[in-house]
Structures are given as structure tokens and as C-alpha cells.
Amino acid sequence: MGFGKTGFLIGAATALVAISPHVLAQDSEKRSYDLPAQDLKYALRAVARKDGYQLIADSRALRGKQAKALKGAYTVSEAVSLLVEGSDLIAEVRNGSIFVRGRGEPSREAINGTAENNIIVTGSRIRGGASASPVMTRTQDDIRTAGLSNLGDFARSLPQSFAGGQNPGVTVGVGGISNENVSSASSLNLRGLGPDATLTLLNGRRIAYNGVAQAIDISSIPLGAVDRVEIITDGASAVYGSDAVAGVANIILKRSYDGMEASARLGAATDGGDEQQQYSVVAGKTGRNLGFMFTYSYDRSTAIKAGDRSFTNNAFPNTTILPAMRQHSIVATGYWEPTDHLTISTDALFSNRHSITIQPLISNDYRDRGYRRTPRNQSWSISPKIEWKLPADWLATFMGTAAQDKLEINSRLYTAGLLNFASVGSYTNKSRILEMNLEGALVDLPAGDLRLALGGGYRSNRLIADLQTERATGTTPTVQFSKNRSSYYLFGEAAIPIVAPEQDIDFIHALSLSAAARYESYSGGMGHVTTPKLGLVYAPSKDINLKFSWGRSFKTPTLYQQFLDYTAQLVPISDFGGSAYPASATALYISGGNADLRPERATTMAATFEIHPAALPGLKMSTSLFHIRYKNRIATPIASTTGLLSNPAYQSLVNLSPTEALIEAFISGSPTGLTNLTDAPFNIDNVAAIVDSRYVNIAQQTAKGIDLDISYSVRLAAGDMIHLTGNLTYLESRRKVTPVSAAVDTAGTLFFPPHWRARGGADWSHGGFSLGIFGNYIGGIKDLSAVSANGTD
Numbered sequence: 001m002g003f004g005k006t007g008f009l010i011g012a013a014t015a016l017v018a019i020s021p022h023v024l025a026q027d028s029e030k031r032s033y034d035l036p037a038q039d040l041k042y043a044l045r046a047v048a049r050k051d052g053y054q055l056i057a058d059s060r061a062l063r064g065k066q067a068k069a070l071k072g073a074y075t076v077s078e079a080v081s082l083l084v085e086g087s088d089l090i091a092e093v094r095n096g097s098i099f100v101r102g103r104g105e106p107s108r109e110a111i112n113g114t115a116e117n118n119i120i121v122t123g124s125r126i127r128g129g130a131s132a133s134p135v136m137t138r139t140q141d142d143i144r145t146a147g148l149s150n151l152g153d154f155a156r157s158l159p160q161s162f163a164g165g166q167n168p169g170v171t172v173g174v175g176g177i178s179n180e181n182v183s184s185a186s187s188l189n190l191r192g193l194g195p196d197a198t199l200t201l202l203n204g205r206r207i208a209y210n211g212v213a214q215a216i217d218i219s220s221i222p223l224g225a226v227d228r229v230e231i232i233t234d235g236a237s238a239v240y241g242s243d244a245v246a247g248v249a250n251i252i253l254k255r256s257y258d259g260m261e262a263s264a265r266l267g268a269a270t271d272g273g274d275e276q277q278q279y280s281v282v283a284g285k286t287g288r289n290l291g292f293m294f295t296y297s298y299d300r301s302t303a304i305k306a307g308d309r310s311f312t313n314n315a316f317p318n319t320t321i322l323p324a325m326r327q328h329s330i331v332a333t334g335y336w337e338p339t340d341h342l343t344i345s346t347d348a349l350f351s352n353r354h355s356i357t358i359q360p361l362i363s364n365d366y367r368d369r370g371y372r373r374t375p376r377n378q379s380w381s382i383s384p385k386i387e388w389k390l391p392a393d394w395l396a397t398f399m400g401t402a403a404q405d406k407l408e409i410n411s412r413l414y415t416a417g418l419l420n421f422a423s424v425g426s427y428t429n430k431s432r433i434l435e436m437n438l439e440g441a442l443v444d445l446p447a448g449d450l451r452l453a454l455g456g457g458y459r460s461n462r463l464i465a466d467l468q469t470e471r472a473t474g475t476t477p478t479v480q481f482s483k484n485r486s487s488y489y490l491f492g493e494a495a496i497p498i499v500a501p502e503q504d505i506d507f508i509h510a511l512s513l514s515a516a517a518r519y520e521s522y523s524g525g526m527g528h529v530t531t532p533k534l535g536l537v538y539a540p541s542k543d544i545n546l547k548f549s550w551g552r553s554f555k556t557p558t559l560y561q562q563f564l565d566y567t568a569q570l571v572p573i574s575d576f577g578g579s580a581y582p583a584s585a586t587a588l589y590i591s592g593g594n595a596d597l598r599p600e601r602a603t604t605m606a607a608t609f610e611i612h613p614a615a616l617p618g619l620k621m622s623t624s625l626f627h628i629r630y631k632n633r634i635a636t637p638i639a640s641t642t643g644l645l646s647n648p649a650y651q652s653l654v655n656l657s658p659t660e661a662l663i664e665a666f667i668s669g670s671p672t673g674l675t676n677l678t679d680a681p682f683n684i685d686n687v688a689a690i691v692d693s694r695y696v697n698i699a700q701q702t703a704k705g706i707d708l709d710i711s712y713s714v715r716l717a718a719g720d721m722i723h724l725t726g727n728l729t730y731l732e733s734r735r736k737v738t739p740v741s742a743a744v745d746t747a748g749t750l751f752f753p754p755h756w757r758a759r760g761g762a763d764w765s766h767g768g769f770s771l772g773i774f775g776n777y778i779g780g781i782k783d784l785s786a787v788s789a790n791g792t793d
Contacts, residue, residue, distance in 0.1 A: 031719055032767060033079055035070040036258030038286045042227075043067035043083050047076065048098050057100040063389075064340060065089070066288055069258070122204070122230035122250040123239060124514070125453040126439055127395070129495040132514055132535025132549040133234035134608045134624040136160075136709055136727075140226045145723075145763045146774050149265055149278055150299065151226070151251065152186030152219035157776065159729040159757040160233050160247075160707060162192035183377045183407045184323050184355035185210045185217035190233060190246035191628065191703045191731060192746075192753035197555055197600075199236070199244040202251050203347050207381045208403035208431040209461065212560035214243065217405065218251070220351035220379050222297035224263070224280045225331035227254045233626060233707060235553035235604030238516040238533035241459075241489060245553045245602045245630065246703075253333050253347060256291025257284030273304035274322060292334035299327045303356065316360040327353040341389040350380045367414045379405040381431075394440030397455075401433040409467065423478070425467035433459045447497035447511075454493075460486040463559035483563040485556070489520040501542065510539040522556070529554050529599055547608040557597035561634055561695045566592030568670040571677050573688050577643040586678055587689040588658070590666055591636070594694040602630040618713035625706055633699035637737045644691065649741040652698075655690040663687050698738055701746075705731040718766075726760040754779035 035043055041062045047070075048055040067083045074082065077093045084091045084100065092099040123131045138154070148154050156163045187195040187210070195215035199206075202221065210217040229251050236244040260283040267276040277300045284293035303324040307317025315321075328351070335345035353376070360370040381403035388396045411423040435457030441449035467479040499511040514535040521528040533551030540546070573585040608624040637653065644650055655662070663684055667674045676682055710726040732755065733747040746752040761774030 030073040030075050031079075032073050033070045035067075036286065037069045038067060038258055038291070039255060040065035040067040040083060040087060040089075042255065043070065044080065044098065044100060047079050047083070055098050055100075057098075062089075062100065064337060064343075066286075122201075122248060123232045123234070123236050124495070124516075125239060125437060125455070125491070125493050126451045126495045126514075129451065129493075129514065130512055130537045131232070132537050132547045133232045133236065134547070134606055134622060134626075134707065136231045136233070136622075137228055138231075139228040140223060142725075143223060143226075143229075145770060145772050146725075146761060147772065148223075149267070149276070150186075150219055150223050151221055151229070154223075154229070155186050155188045155218050157759055158188070158231070159727050159759055160190050160231075161198075162189040162753040182373065182409060182411070183211050183217070183375050184325055184353060184357075185215065185377065186219035187215035188218060188231075188249050190231075191626075192733065193246045193628070193630065193701070193703060196243060196558060197245040197630075199240055199242075199248045200251070201240070201248065202349065202381070203253055203383065204250055205347075205383050205399065205401050206403075206431060206433060206459075207349065207401065208379060208405040209429040209463075210377070210379070210405050211407050211427055211429075212463070212465075212558060214555075214558040217351075217377070217379065218249070219327070220329060220353070220377075221251055221349060222280060222295050222329040222331055224261075224282045224297055225253050225293065225295035225333070227252050233624065234549055234606040235551050235602060235628070236533070237529075237531040237553035238518050238551050239491065239493065241487075241518060241520055241531075242529075242554060242556045242599070245555050245600070245604070246628065253331060254293055255333060255335060255345075256286045257282055257293040258286040258291075259284070269304065269308075272308035273302055275302040276300070289337040290335060293332070295329075295331040297327075297329045299325070299329070301325050303358075305358075316364045318358055318360055318364050318366065320357045320359065323355040323357045325353060325355040327351065343387040344384070345387075346382065346384040348380075348382045351378070353377045367417050369413075369415050371411060371413055373409075373411045375410065376408040377405070378408075379403070390440065392440060393449075394438065397435075397437040397439070399433075399435050399437075401431065403431040405429045420471075422470040423467065424470060425479070426464075428462075428464040428466075430462040430464070431460070433457060442494075445497055447500040447503060450497070451495045452493070454491070456488070456490040458486065458488055460484055461559065463563075465560070465564075479564065481563050481565070483559050484523075485526070485559060485562075486523045487520045489518060491518040492516065507540050508538070509541050510537070512537045516551075526556070526598065543611060543613045545608075545610040545612075547606075547610070549604075549606050551604055553602045553604055554599045555602075556599050557634055557695070560593070562593055562595055562597050564593030564695075565671045566590055566594070566669070566694050567672055567675060568667050569675045569677055570682060570687075573645075576641050576645045576689070576691065578645050578688065581688055582686075584680065584683070584686050585688045586683075586686050587691055588663060588666060588687055589641075589691045589693065590670075591693045592695075594696060597634060597695060598632065598697050600630065600632050600634060600697065602628055604628050616712075618715075620711050622709045623706065625704075627704040628702065630701040630703070632697040633701055634695050634697055635699040635737060636693055636695055637698055638691070638693045639737070641691075645689065649738045650691075651740070652738065653692050653696070655692070656688070658687060658690045660684055662690065666690065700736040700739070700743075701733065703731060703733040703747075705729060721765045722762065723765075724760075724762050726758070728756075728758040728760075730756055748779065748781055750781055750783045752781070754781050 035046055044055055065087045070082055080091045080093055080098055090101055123133045143154050148157060155161055188198045188200055189195045190198045196213055200216035200218055232248045234247055236248045240248060262281050265278040268274060280297040282295045303320050304322035305317060306312035306315035306319040306321055312321055330350040332348045335343060337343050355375055357373040358366050360366040362369045366372055383401040385399040390396055406426055406428045408426045413420040437455035439453040442452045443450040462484040464482045465479045469476045469478050493516040496513040499505055499508045501509055516533045519530045531552045531554060535549040538546045569589045570586050571589055573581050573587040576587055605627045606624055608622060610622045612620050638650060708728045712724045714722050731747045731753055734743045735746045736743045748755045756779035758777040761772055763770055763772030
């Protein structure tokens with residue numbers, strides 16, 4: 001980290017802290033409101049966000065309360081008073097914050113928690129729990145104001161997420177399977193550790209994986225149905241289980257809607273291509289004890305071709321660099337509260353997407369020789385939930401999910417105007433989950449309630465691979481299997497308040513600890529995994545929070561890595577650098593899936609500094625240091641067979657004294673038998689080595705760096721709002737392919753994230769009109785495979 005860049009960061013932070021508005025908005029200024037009747041917590045949140053206020057509320061006080069429609073011009077105090085009218089609640093508006101509590105309950109100083117305390121924060125199962133991990137929140141309005149029209153664009157705009165991996169602009173044959181995309185899906189890839197190392201949830205629940213890389217297609221969820229996205233940039237397997245290594249993204253839907261909204265959007269890239277159409281409808285109804293919402297979105301975009309961009313002028317002009325896509329998406333949500341103690345709700349999602357990719361190989365016409373790929377992706381999920389309020393503020397939750405994602409592949413290679421062959425078939429992921437959770441106050445401590453969450457569940461994932469190659473001579477199966485992995489799990493979490501603000505202790509405004517643990521037992525002989533996590537939140541004053549978290553996380557092998565058939569090839573041992581052997585000596589080369597794979601393991605740490613000064617109520621700033629030590633990563637480590645037998649890095653993968661039984665076992669275990677690539681018949685006595693190049697738990701990786709997230713909102717005298725945002729990340733990452741190989745820097749190199757990435761902007765709103773400007777910075781990368789002695793930046 002150079003001094004120049006570090007100085008820029010400090011200077012930017014100082015400049016934002018020093019900003020003060022010409023005229024700070026007062027509670028006496030009136031704004032126009034047009035809010036439908038809805039849950040009180042959503043109505044209060046809408047007012048807070050519209051006016052740049054912080055909402056602090058008690059979860060028990062708001063639960064089940066409804067707000068009437070609010071239309072007209074009111075001050076913030078008037079608007080809040082009208083919303084809570086008849087609800088038995090007391091509301092205060094002071095110093096840029098809205099405080100809501102029940103009558104007879106503690107004053108605003110005693111409310112334990114942070115903004116929007118009525119919502120469970122991602123990363124915890126405890127209501128009102130303060131997360132010790134860094135959390136970023138982006139609302140639907142934030143995403144739209146930034147000029148982003150879907151969650152795929154949002155994922156690619158996030159500096160902490162690597163835009164490689166499962167994203168539409170990534171084609172096949174680049175940097176391994178985790179950097180290939182045949183479905184035109186979009187997935188988060190925090191820290192560049194792989195889309196399968198970031199867990200993506202929908203309303204706190206898993207949905208089906210997409211394709212074979214164990215990634216979640218975030219673009220299948222229409223933005224119109226989204227309330228907000230919460231992202232934890234820290235390991236969280238102790239709470240959520242597998243995949244939560246680099247972090248967790250929780251896409252939270254609107255619970256209900258009252259009325260109907262239709263929108264249309266047209267756009268295009270200034271340099272050509274990517275002509276976009278988007279049409280969406282959001283409709284719903286909210287009553288006293290029930291509500292529903294229905295969202296439909298149609299998205300269509302044309303391709304960006306190599307000929308449209310100067311930086312791809314070395315490719316044939318018709319080469320697709322961003323595919324043409326057409327997508328239909330539907331989300332339906334609903335809830336019913338038959339009694340004050342019982343809530344029944346469900347979420348449903350459906351998506352259907354088609355895309356087209358052209359890849360010419362010898363001329364601009366792919367039919368001379370080239371590929372035309374037309375994948376189709378269809379996914380759905382349904383997630384019912386029952387919540388039962390028990391005595392003493394305990395809550396029992398029962399929920400389940402059934403989900404499926406089917407990717408249909410149609411890849412055709414043409415030669416001289418004729419079809420050479422077609423790779424067709426599908427990958428289908430099926431997911432089933434049942435879970436029970438019990439949460440509530442266990443002990444009343446001097447600083448507040450010690451809260452506990454306990455639960456367990458069952459989860460299964462199935463991958464059905466059905467691919468074949470079609471030629472004029474017939475059809476040949478290529479990848480054929482149907483495999484399931486199931487697990488039973490137990491989890492527990494505790495939130496322990498040590499010091500509360502009302503205790504009035506010098507230099508300790510608040511102090512709390514958290515602890516979580518999860519145990520999972522897997523089928524198929526993969527064993528069990530236990531993951532703990534500890535957290536601390538210390539507030540020396542009401543303006544500052546210091547957070548620290550430590551934990552262990554894990555990721556299970558993908559079903560493709562574990563159950564893909566392996567091949568056995570017989571090759572001359574001289575191909576591997578075996579010069580001291582007879583000319584007849586051979587080696588058995590094994591590649592493909594490995595049923596003996598085990599979970600990848602990680603240790604994660606994060607330290608966070610947050611500031612939200614009362615003197616500048618619109619300012620929020622968060623800086624986080626993170627460190628991830630990732631071991632037993634699954635890889636195919638043999639990059640080159642040249643000199644393989646004498647390369648110490650590959651010693652653990654080479655058996656120079658194979659027994660006949662082992663040779664026969666490898667050959668008989670391959671569905672295709674032995675592929676003889678020598679000029680002589682197979683002779684088991686001539687096999688001098690076995691080279692095992694299957695997927696294996698062998699690689700190690702570290703990732704560390706710093707995140708900076710800043711937002712500042714100010715309301716001017718005329719009622720206009722100005723909102724400034726900034727998000728920056730610096731990443732260092734190193735990888736060892738084998739235990740004895742040298743560690744290699746990956747950040748800042750091709751197929752990996754850059755060291756530096758940032759995004760910032762400003763928007764101004766006046767009534768129903770808004771104007772924004774946003775910019776991105778992506779640091780340079782080096783192509784270490786380039787012929788140039790200095791590499792390519």
C-alpha cells in the first residue's frame with residue numbers, strides 16, 4: 001500500500017467529515033409524502049430514508065403494527081406522529097433520529113441496538129442483535145439512484161465483489177471452471193475467492209445453485225421486489241453453514257405492497273450494443289392482518305460485440321463479449337396473521353432466461369468455423385415460514401424451502417457451413433431445506449437481556465448432469481450422473497450485553513459480546529464440520545463503534561468436483577520427463593472428479609471502526625480490516641506435465657511404485673476404461689508411475705486488506721436532498737497450489753481481482769425528480785502469461 005494512495009484515502013475521509021451543509025434541515029420543514037397503508041415498520045423506514053434520518057425502534061413494540069396511508073405535506077415529526085397514531089407507541093424526532101418505543105418502556109437512551117433494530121441483521125439469528133461483522137446495506141432506492149437496473153449490475157458494481165466468475169461477460173475457456181459462465185448468470189464473488197465461497201440468501205434462506213460451480217444466480221430476482229440487500233464481508237459459517245467463507249449477501253424482499261406501480265426503462269451503451277428494455281409491474285394489497293405482493297419483470301438486451309469496442313480489436317468483430325439476453329422474472333410474497341401470536345408467510349420466485357453467444361474461430365462468420373451457444377436457464381423456489389410468538393418474548397420459527405435451477409445447454413460447432421457437432425443437455429440443481437429456530441431472552445442482566453437462538457435442520461442438494469455430444473454418426477454421452485448430498489445441522493448463538501448506555505460508565509457507552517457455533521453432519525462419508533464464531537462490539541461513545549470478529553468457515557466440494565467421472569489415460573512416461581526409464585515405460589494419467597474430497601476450511605478475522613456523529617446526523621463511515629486464511633482448497637494443481645516427475649511441487653501427486661491392484665482399480669473405476677495414447681498395446685508391467693491430476697484438497701490461499709464505506713446525506717432549506725457515497729477496497733491475495741510450491745501473488749493478475757477498486761457518487765433529489773453521477777475505479781492487472789518481459793498491465 002503506497003503512501004500516495006494511503007494519503008488519498010485519509011484525505012477523502014477527512015474531507016467528508018469536514019463537510020457541513022449551508023442550511024441544515026429542521027424538523028419544522030414540510031415534505032411531500034405519498035405512502036400506502038402498510039406495516040408500520042416499513043412506513044417508518046420509508047420516512048426515515050426519504051428525509052435522511054436514522055430509525056431506532058424496539059422490535060417488540062413494532063411487531064404486528066399497521067400504518068394508515070400517508071399523503072400530503074408534513075414535517076418529519078408530523079409524519080411520524082400520524083403513522084404511529086392509534087398504535088400505543090411513543091415517537092420522538094430529535095437530532096436526525098426517529099425513536100419509537102412502547103408506552104412505559106425505556107426512553108430512547110435505553111433502547112438497546114442500532115438503526116432499524118426491529119429487523120434481524122444479516123449475520124445473526126437474534127432479533128435486535130448488534131453484528132460484530134462489517135455489514136453494508138443498499139436499499140432498492142440506493143441501487144436505482146446509482147443507475148443500476150438489476151441485481152446483476154449491482155453485484156458487478158460492488159468493489160468487494162470480483163466481476164469475474166459467474167457473470168455474463170465471462171465466456172468459456174478462461175481461467176478454470178470458476179471463471180467460466182455458460183448460463184449468462186450473475187453471482188457475487190467477494191474477495192475473488194470464487195462465487196461458491198460467497199453465500200447468497202433470499203430473505204435469509206438458501207435457493208438452488210446455478211450450473212456446476214455452486215453459485216447463486218442473483219440476476220434471477222427482479223429488483224422491483226427487493227427492499228434492500230445486506231452484505232457481510234466476513235465469514236459466517238457458524239450461523240449459515242457451508243459457502244459463507246468470504247461473506248454473505250442477503251436479498252430482502254418487500255413483505256407486501258399496497259397499490260400498483262408500472263415502470264419502463266430504455267437504455268443503450270454509448271459505444272454501441274447493449275440496447276436495453278425493461279418493463280416491470282409491482283402490485284399488492286396490505287390489510288390489517290394480511291398482505292401480498294406480486295412483481296413481474298421483463299428484461300431484454302442486445303449483445304456487445306468485439307467490433308463495438310476498441311480494446312477487443314484483436315478479435316473477430318462478430319465475437320460476443322456480452323451476450324444478448326431475454327429474461328422473465330416473477331416474485332410473489334404474502335403473509336397472514338390469524339392471531340396476535342401467529343404469522344404465516346411465504347416467498348415464491350420464478351425466472352426464465354435465454355441468451356446467445358457467438359464465437360468465430362477462423363473468420364468473422366462463425367459458420368466457417370466457430371461456436372453458437374444458446375443456453376436457457378429456468379429456476380424457481382418456494383419458501384413458507386411459520387412464526388409463533390411464545391411467552392416471555394420467545395419466538396419459534398419453522399421454515400422450509402423447495403427450489404430448482406435447470407440450465408439447458410446447446411453449444412454448436414460449425415465447420416465450412418455445416419454442423420460439426422453439438423454439445424446438448426442440462427445441469428439441474430435441486431434443493432430442499434427444513435429448519436426450526438427458537439429465539440428469545442434467557443437471562444435479565446444489568447445491561448439488558450442475554451438473548452439466545454437455538455435450532456437445527458435438514459438440507460439436501462442434488463445435481464443431475466445430463467450432457468451428450470451429437471454428431472452425424474450418432475450421440476455419445478459425455479457427463480451423466482445424478483448425485484445427492486444431505487446434511488443435518490444444529491446451531492446456537494448468544495448475544496451478551498456487558499454495558500448499556502443507561503449505566504453511564506465513563507468511556508464505555510456500550511459493550512456486548514456474541515458467540516455462535518454450528519455442527520453439520522454430511523452424508524456420503526464426508527464426515528462432520530463444527531464452526532465457531534466470536535464477536536465483540538465496543539462503543540466508547542454514542543458516535544463510535546469498534547467491532548471485532550473471529551471465526552472459522554468452510555465450503556463443501558461441489559457435486560461436480562466430487563462426482564464427475566474421471567478418465568484414465570496411458571501415456572509414454574517420457575511425456576512427463578521420465579528420461580531414466582526404458583522406451584517401453586508408460587504412466588497412467590488420471591483426471592476428473594474425486595469422490596474422496598473433503599470440505600475446504602478457512603479462518604476469518606475482521607476489525608471495524610464505525611462513526612456516526614450526532615453533530616452530523618447524515619454521516620456514516622465504516623472502515624474494516626479483514627484477513628482470510630483459506631486451506632484445503634480444491635484444485636487440479638498440475639498446470640503443465642513438462643518435467644512433472646522431477647518437479648518437487650507435484651511429488652504428492654505422483655506414485656512411482658504403483659501396484660498392479662492399484663493400477664487395475666483406477667482403470668476399472670473409470671466409466672470409459674483405459675484410453676491408450678501410446679503406440680503399443682497395454683502392458684501392466686510397463687506402467688512405472690501413476691499421476692493423479694483429479695480434483696484434490698491441496699491449495700492454500702490468504703486474502704487481506706481494507707474496506708472503506710462512506711455515506712453522507714444532507715437536506716437543504718428548500719427540502720432538496722443531497723446524498724454522497726463512497727466505497728473503496730484494497731486487496732492482497734496469495735496462493736500456494738501445493739504445500740511445497742512457492743506462494744504466488746494473485747491480486748492484480750489476470751483472472752483475479754485488482755488490488756484497488758472504488759466506486760463513488762452524488763445524487764440530488766427535488767420532490768419526485770432526482771439526478772445522480774457515479775464513477776468507478778478499477779486498478780490495473782498484469783497478464784503473467786504474456787510474452788512481454790514486463791508483462792501486460
